[in-house]
Amino acid sequence: GAVVSQHPSRVICKSGTSVKIECRSLDFQATTMFWYRQFPKQSLMLMATSNEGSKATYEQGVEKDKFLINHASLTLSTLTVTSAHPEDSSFYICSAKGQGKNIQYFGAGTRLSVL
Amino acid sequence: AQSVSQHNHHVILSEAASLELGCNYSYGGTVNLFWYVQYPGQHLQLLLKYFSGDPLVKGIKGFEAEFIKSKFSFNLRKPSVQWSDTAEYFCAVGGYSTLTFGKGTMLLVSP
Numbered sequence: 248g249a250v251v252s253q254h255p256s257r258v259i260c261k262s263g264t265s266v267k268i269e270c271r272s273l274d275f276q277a278t279t280m281f282w283y284r285q286f287p288k289q290s291l292m293l294m295a296t297s298n299e300g301s302k303a304t305y306e307q308g309v310e311k312d313k314f315l316i317n318h319a320s321l322t323l324s325t326l327t328v329t330s331a332h333p334e335d336s337s338f339y340i341c342s343a344k345g346q347g348k349n350i351q352y353f354g355a356g357t358r359l360s361v362l
Numbered sequence: 363a364q365s366v367s368q369h370n371h372h373v374i375l376s377e378a379a380s381l382e383l384g385c386n387y388s389y390g391g392t393v394n395l396f397w398y399v400q401y402p403g404q405h406l407q408l409l410l411k412y413f414s415g416d417p418l419v420k421g422i423k424g425f426e427a428e429f430i431k432s433k434f435s436f437n438l439r440k441p442s443v444q445w446s447d448t449a450e451y452f453c454a455v456g457g458y459s460t461l462t463f464g465k466g467t468m469l470l471v472s473p
Binding site: 340 | 462
């Protein structure tokens with residue numbers, strides 16, 4: 248149980264385009280989803296927290312207009328990197344947790360490369 | 363602000379050796395502690411967690427961790443590692459909602 252699916256696993260795009268990453272909880276209702284970014288040999292850095300039906304809460308230094316997060320249902324959250332630039336290239340990971348449970352279950356991550 | 367420090371970036375062991383990975387944290391509140399593992403090419407998986415109660419917690423695959431409040435530590439241990447334990451290990455601390463991760467420790471177990 249507690250499976251989180253993230254898609255795509257890898258994406259390459261041109262500078263200036265937008266990229267959407269999906270995160271789905273397959274066998275539980277995810278009341279809260281989290282988006283992280285991981286740089287090489289660094290820790291996971293929390294970008295934002297989203298609760299179903301509410302606006303996401305962004306961490307300090309994360310541009311909310313650049314990283315659009317939508318959590319429209321209890322099983323799906325999306326992260327859209329708008330007008331991507333090479334410095335946005337990174338590994339993006341989502342996680343989800345259900346109501347009343349303080350355990351996050353992680354997706355496999357998305358490797359974004361912006362040319 | 364909360365923070366997590368993992369002492370070793372890389373650890374190399376032979377099979378059957380004992381393992382201890384250090385984790386120290388700072389957190390101003392009721393602390394929940396986690397160890398996650400990421401096997402090559404796979405997603406992060408929960409190894410074990412501590413919320414309250416017995417400070418010695420047992421997780422999957424023979425791993426255990428001990429919460430020592432006075433030392434702000436939550437070290438991960440395994441008495442005898444296997445080649446299949448080769449992975450990256452992350453310590454994390456959090457309250458009810460968000461988690462703060464350490465930088466991870468890459469464990470390489472040679473057969």
